[in-house]
Amino acid sequence: MPTRAIKAIFFTRFHHEKGSRVLHQVPEGSITPSSSPSALRTPLFDVDAIINTYIIPNQQFCDRLLAFCTNHYRVIGYPVCIREGRYSRNEFIFNFALVVEEGVSDWIAYGEVARKLGRLLRGLEEQGEFLSREEEEGRVWEDDGATGGGGLGDGEGSFGLGGGSKVFALCEMVLEDLNNYAECMIPIDDSNTINLKLFPTRAPPPPIYAHQVPVLTISLSSLHTPISSDLTLNRILPHINGISSVAHIAQLADTDLSLTRKAIQHLVYYGCLVLLDIFSFGAVYAPTAEIGGFVVDESVKEECARYVRVPRMRIGSIKPKLGSVESERSRGGTDERSSISSSSRSQLHSEHTTPSDRAPAPDFSTTSVSWSVRDADSDDEESNAISHMTLITLYTSLRQGLTLKNWVLENVELLGGIDVRRLITFGIIKGFLYRVHKYAIATSTSLPPAPPASLQSVSTSAAVNHNDVSDQATIRGGHLARIPSLVAPTANAFPHPAGERRAEEMVRLNSLVSEEREQGLPLVRFLDGMHCFDEICTELGMSERVVEGKIRGVGEVQVFSR
Structure with a gap:
């Protein structure tokens, strides 16, 4: 929220004889001229031209939030009309309004404060005549000077004291607290407290996709x-x-x-x-124009270095142990240690020895490789620190057409002690990196053709025979189980071995065609150039390589990156 956004607060009343009047204003002279030494030289706007139209409007506009602009200021009010027989003309009309600059974009938050304040003051007036009581004491309607601080003298603004105006003190406290702290809590009496808070108006959230x-x-x-x-x-x-x-x-x-x-x-x-986006070593990342801000901002580079640094591992020596695994566990040492199985160790030994050097090796069934994690607060922290030049080099070496996997292979020496995923994530969040997505657009689609006409006729005749049997069973009142395949009816249609083979071929062909069509139809709706591969893979539950293979079988499809 902008600081010191509220320029003035004023309280206006409608009198059955004197008309609409500004009874209290903070600061002095902001709405009407005032003789106070601390008053502003000129008011913010001409209140006489708008007071009867917008500040104290017709009763049809009461109990509604009203906002209007004048002289580059926005006046936000909530006029209230209380209808009761104890008041003159059986009604009590007032407005507690706020003034902000016209350029304040988030003025709706101040409107909610004005709305809540108007309703709270209405309740205080209905409960204990909080507003009309000072009028009965004859302090605010004495002369024309009442439009300033309400005819207050030395006790001006002393909240709760006999010589001051509670309404004027309320205006002062609301203005100062909302401008300084964006909230206020003002006790009125033993049972009533005014609590106000400026809640920023947030933009509607974007749609959430399954692949994010x-x-x-x-x-x-x-x-x-x-x-x-x-x-x-x-x-x-x-x-x-x-x-x-x-x-x-x-x-x-x-x-x-x-x-x-x-x-x-x-x-x-x-x-x-x-x-x-989904992090993948097969993805492509590239810097944006904001990378220049990262290069010159030392605080962001320090934050990045702390975020992406990981503890370095110090590999220990290989120590064959002839004891059992249980005895090793009993001796402890399991906090920062790990063991490699014998199969992994044998594979590692065989890869680094020639056939002639493969002499009988000791039993590594309980061999372990231990390492210790270097603490970030250890003595060699400075030697493990990531230099700013390393971060700049890594970020600027990302480019279009270079997958993250190949980038890691090119910069493997600079990536020591750096979490690659965090490095990419930090750049995406800060806005100086972006993900290059792949899209597919179909210029023409060719789904698998239908089966041959001869097999279609066989399928049709088989289906007709099956329907006839079903109809007959229905007429007789019997019940037949649903047959999920075409094997049973076609076997009846072709009693000879040649007919059976032909039916089996037809069933296999139909199953292949239906499977290809089922896999191709869901994919076609993503081939409009508006769905990235992350979304396609997530929706279909397939890997990117499988999706690319199926796209080739759909038809002429162009794959592009952006």
Whole structure:
């Protein structure tokens, strides 16, 4: 929210004899001229020209949020009309309005404050005559100077004191607290408190797709209370790890995909997570024009170095152990150690020795390779630190046409102690990297043709014979089980061996054609150039290589990247 956005707050009343008047204004002189030493030289706008039309409008516009612009300022008010017999003309009309600059885009948040404040003051007036009581004391309608601070003297603004105006003090506190803290809590009496808060108006969240990967921007472990009571949300939160896609999360959490998408959309709306693409070493990444900001910003490079650094492994020596595995476990040493099986060790030994050197080797059934993880706070932390030039070199070497796998092979020496996935994720989140997606567009599709006419006639006659039998059974009141294939009816149609072979060939051909058509038809709807390969693979549950092979069989398809 912009700081010091509220330029003025004023309270306006309609008097049955004196008409509409501005009773209180903060700061002084912002709405009407004032003789106070701290008053503004000139008002922000001419209130006389609009007070009877927009500030104290007709009763049809009361209890509605009204906002209008004048002299490059936006006035936001909520006029209230209370109809009761104790008031003159049986009604009490007032408006508590806020003034902000016309260029404030998020003025709806201030409108909600004006709406809530108007309703709260209405309730206070109906309960204890909070607003009309100072009028009965004769303090605000004495003379024309009442349009300033309400005829207040030395006790001006002293909230709750006998010599001051509570309404004027309320205006001051609301203005200062909302401008400084975007919220306020003002006690009125022992049983009433005004609580206001500026809630920024957030843009509607984008649609959530099954192939997107959510990444949390908050730490769930730091929350003392559950983030929500929603059952779906509580089930999917443990599976949001920055790696699994939305479809995979729904599968792991055993939740409906549509409900999972709505829950993630709820988190995106409140800024609890961001959405990324599926990380793959076969993908292509390239820097954007924002890479220049990363090069010159030292704080972002320091943040990147801390985020992508991983502990280095220090490989220990191979020590064959003749004891049993149980004795090794009993001696401890399992905190930062791991063991390799004998088969892996034998394979490793055979790969690094020539046939003539393969002498009888000792028994490695209990051989272990140990390593220790270097602590980030150890003495050699500075030697393991990632230099800024290394990060710049790695990011700028990414380009279109170069897969991440080949990029890793080219820069394997610079990637020591760096998490490649975090390196790419950091660039995507900060906006100086983007994913190059692959799309497919079909210029012409050719689905598998129908079976030959001769086999179609055989299938038709077999189906007719089967239908006749079914009809006869229905007439007799009997019941026949559904036959899932064409083997049974065609066997009756061809009692000779040649006919049986022909029927079997027809069944196999039909099964192949139906299988190809079933696989080709769902794929055709993605071949319009609007669906990336990540989406196609996720929707069909296939790998990218399998999808590419099936695309070739659909027809003439052009694959492009963007």
